[in-house]
Amino acid sequence: MSTVLDVHGWLQERFPQLLREHGVPGAAYAIARGDQVVEGATGLLSTATGVAATPDSVFQIGSVTKLWTSTLVMQLVDEGLVELDEPVRTYLPEFRVADEDATAVITVRQLLNHTAGFEGDIFTDTGVGDDCLEKFVATLDAVPQLFPPGERFSYNNAGYCVLGRLVEVLREQTYDDCLRTHLIRPLGLTHAAPSVYEAIMFRAAVGHVEPEPGAGYVPAPMWALARSNAPAGSMLAMRPRDLVTFARMHLEDGLAADGTRVLAPGTAGRMLAKEVDLPELGLMGTSWGLGFERFDLPTGTLVGHDGTTIGQGAFLRMEPETGLAVALVTNGGDAMALYRDVVGHVLRELTDVGLPPLPVPPPRPERIDAGRFLGTYSAEVFDLTVSQDGEGRIWLEQTPKGVFADMGGQVERSELVHYRDDMLIPVKPDRGMHLPHAFVGDDGTGHALYLHVGRAVRRAGA
Known part of the structure; x- marks a missing residue:
């Protein structure tokens, strides 16, 4: 089996060509196993400015932020301030969706594992003030309930905004300050930016979008989504090394590299463990934990999360058996193909767990009566x-x-x-x-x- 340094050498040689093949303007990666960490970057942070991507460049991590939000919540659980199976309203009395019966029983656990059951793709912009999360939660009172709480998985961005507000209320700090105080500083991170005001202090990637199919990728007209969705993934940016440092803490049972305890013993394992199964969708995990996406494969289990913002894409994968963590961040183009090539190679070389094959249509699909689906x-x-x-x-x-x-x-x-x-x-x-x-x-x-x-x-x- 190859070493981390072997894989790093392969990437240093192949990374620029892979970006060209997949039309990705710029990308960066970090790989960590044990005490070894390697990193690299290539391409441009913006095709408009021509600024080169470096390992210390910060990219938005999108919904990978949900792992940070879930970790903030589990710290409250560790301290006895939150019970996972208590209704959210125990801690956030103002929380309300359109279905009052559901509102009364939706639990913290159901928000963490995406089984709360209310409409989740709510991106209401409530401004840039420190009260934006409070205002956002107040807008959910008309959001419909799709199914009874706990019945099934349905990915829920708004639910993570509710969790972010819960953290704010119990910590008496803004969500951004909670990230800084309880995760960024204890982990010793130096290139992690909860807001645009901090991101601008670093070499920050700009997303690239394709105005129409085949037109080519150009810098996006805006850098970030609404601040009200920060706990779900609209703002947080960092370099890949800082992202794998966060991942290593989870793989080390809640311990930071310097021995600082970020999570109580056993809590990281609870977060990684299976909570709910998913339909066989092929492009998402097979199950979900308390924040973590899981890929339950014949050869083992991968955990992590993906993130997509305006023209930026991030991927985090962890293999608990070997303690491997790999992060890839991109700013446009065919990010999924790049992920398959880069992360797929890392996993093949350093673990016994490979990426699952992508779903494809059958070569001769059966003609069916689609009446049930219409x-x-x-x-x-x-x-x-x-x-x-x-x-x-x-x-x-x-x-x-x-x-x-x-x-x-x-x-x-x-x-x-x-x-x-x-x-x-x-x-x-x-x-x-x-x-x-x-x-x-x-x-x-x-x-x-x-x-x-x-x-x-x-x-x-x-």
């Missing part, structure tokens, strides 16, 4: 309409709404084919990926109640 499924940020034409071909039309429409999203139409059981899959890839669409539940008339694509999108009118 109709419109509606979320806060898009409508998904499934139809079947006279030739039996199945189509998905995605219509952006709300913040997705405001950001210039366009109606997209794609063909789906039968994948397996109650699942369809796109014929053509999106950013190199074929995302399976699972149809689950029953609306009482024989039709699927949800279209599940990581989040459960409920049938409109049901």
